Amino acid sequence: MSAFDVQKIRAQFPILTREINGYPLAYLDNAASAQKPDAVMEAMVGQTRSAYANVHRGLHTLANETTEAFEAARSSVATFLNAPSSDNIVFTRGATEALNLCAYGLAHMIQPGDEIVLTEMEHHSNIVPWHFLRERYGAVLKFIPVLPDGTLDMKVFRETIGIKTKIVSVVHMSNVLGTVNDIAEIARWAKAAGAVMISDGTQAAVHMDVDVQALGVDLYAMTGHKLYGPTAIGALYGTSDIFEKMQPFNGGGEMIEDVYLDRVTYAEAPAKFEAGTPPILEAIGLGAAINWYSQYDMADVHQHEMACYHAARDGLRDINSVQIFGEAANKGPVLAFNLQGAHAHDMAQILDKYGVAVRAGQHCTQPLMKRLDVHSTVRASFGIYNTLDEAERFVTAVKKAALFLG
Ligand SMILES: Cc1ncc(COP(=O)(O)O)c(C=O)c1O
Known part of the structure; x- marks a missing residue:
């Protein structure tokens, strides 16, 4: 240290x-976006200068070296969030895409009248994707009130989660009030009701130690550009169980197992949710940001x-x-x-x-x-x-x- x-x-x-x-x-x-240290800029430029190629599909040296660096970045994110394995980390374009992936991937579980519990302090990124499920699948959105001191009304929260609750999605640290919510407690209530528990860790991951296993969440979104890393990169943590249940978001290369003219089978997570060429240098930059930050x-x-x-x-x-x-x-x-x-x-x-x-x-x-x-x-x-x-x-x-x- x-x-x-x-x-x-x-x-x-x-x-x-x-x-x-x-x-x-x-x-x-x-809170909007943080500046970048030399270590991050050098990692991205250094990779571009000395070992750049597309990842995962090559059999040549540069492709292997780039893939190694890319997967090392995934492993840094996993360690940073205390995820059980790198397979629990999907790279996304940021927290917004991570939360949209949650909504899209879980949409098939929603029947008309099913409830999704959010709070009044959510960023639009954790509201609008759920409105899609309201508009398209008849989900009912419930919003937990914010009290005058900037905390959530936890009594109302406890009472709102019930048999109709399918998803609970709550910001870990508010980007306006700074409030740190008791995600572990809310996750216990959500799990007891059989609901999927999601947390938006965009701000929290920058300012506090995050342990996704201790929090007991199914899904946790974070972003790179507020964490002293590059833009256009973020990550979604998910348990193996939820990643298996979620439907893929984008279709294309890398996320498939086999493609036929009449059907398709999907790769396992994380590849299942990473269609096409990923943001390779940005992911490597995020890994560098995490490694740099972790020295403190x-x-x-x-x-x-x-x-x-x-x-x-x-x-x-x-x-x-x-x-x-x-x-x-x-x-x-x-x-x-x-x-x-x-x-x-x-x-x-x-x-x-x-x-x-x-x-x-x-x-x-x-x-x-x-x-x-x-x-x-x-x-x-x-x-x-x-x-x-x-x-x-x-x-x-x-x-x-x-x-x-x-
Ligand atoms: C709490 C919160 N959630 C989500 C986002 C969106 O993050 P991104 O810019 O990575 O899409 C932000 C960005 O301001 C935020 O503060």
């Missing part, structure tokens, strides 16, 4: 030396990120007209807020003038925005390379913006 030294970490991210509008960049938009102790990372978050949150609390969303006891380093009377976009644009990059908008969570009774929010989200100094600069910039906008 490498000792946690934020300056040494920053030195591995060339982009962090940039100046924006005459100020050093303070990149606080990590997640407890150190969490402590550091939460120190930055708390400094920023406490600074905002001093500003009268600021409203903060999400105060769960168990949460990640995501700070959503609004300045009363000001539009979130205006705040984000003023912060950019001071070199502070944040996101403003609905964060792909329109039902949550309705529950919070806002149109949009500003969101500052912290990552491994952020500093206390950046948190303070963020607070100073918000204060200046408040003077201007107030």
Whole structure:
């Protein structure tokens, strides 16, 4: 394990030396997408330069070397999530595709009136695919309410899961509130009802140790680009049992066992869900990101990120007209807020003038925005390379913006 030294970490991210509008960049938009360390860029370029070919089908040296690197990346994802085996990891284009694969693959189990339980804090990626099942197969969607402190109403959750529940799909860490949900407990309820338990780990996998076996989930989605890895790559963990029951998503090369003119038989997972040439270099980049990230102790990372978050949150609390969303006891380093009377976009644009990059908008969570009774929010989200100094600069910039906008 490498000792946690934020300056040494920053030195591995060339982009962090940039100046924006005459100020050093303070990149606080990590929940949308994180920057990439040298290790990731070098792994992708190095593979392209020295050993690139298509995977799985070749009998020549380059094809074998690329396949080895690609499968090593799968194995890194499996270890990272504590999956029993690499066969439990399917590469996807990201978390959105992983969740769409869940919905598509499970659709054949849905009869009209069957219930799918979601929550009001889900990202659209974990809502819209289930609306497809509502529209096409008559599924009934149930949404668990979010309480004022940003936690789920667990009493209602417990009562909602019943004999009609076929699928429960819940975000592990909210991308707006930062709330960490008790997935293990919800999974126990889902399993007792005979339902399939899915969790969207897009944010959680970046900020906490994830053990899919301990969580007891059937399926778990994650993404590369928020985990200091490339875009267009993510992964879906699934138990062997659920992967066997799920129908394939895309058809084409690699996912078949045999193709005849009158029928087709499918390969076993993970190949069953990976039709066509996969995102080879992106998968290798994700493997490199995980290997790079794994040199740090997640407890150190969490402590550091939460120190930055708390400094920023406490600074905002001093500003009268600021409203903060999400105060769960168990949460990640995501700070959503609004300045009363000001539009979130205006705040984000003023912060950019001071070199502070944040996101403003609905964060792909329109039902949550309705529950919070806002149109949009500003969101500052912290990552491994952020500093206390950046948190303070963020607070100073918000204060200046408040003077201007107030
Ligand atoms: C909680 C959550 N789920 C899903 C997604 C979608 O992830 P991807 O960009 O990998 O499709 C995001 C991205 O913002 C997210 O925050």
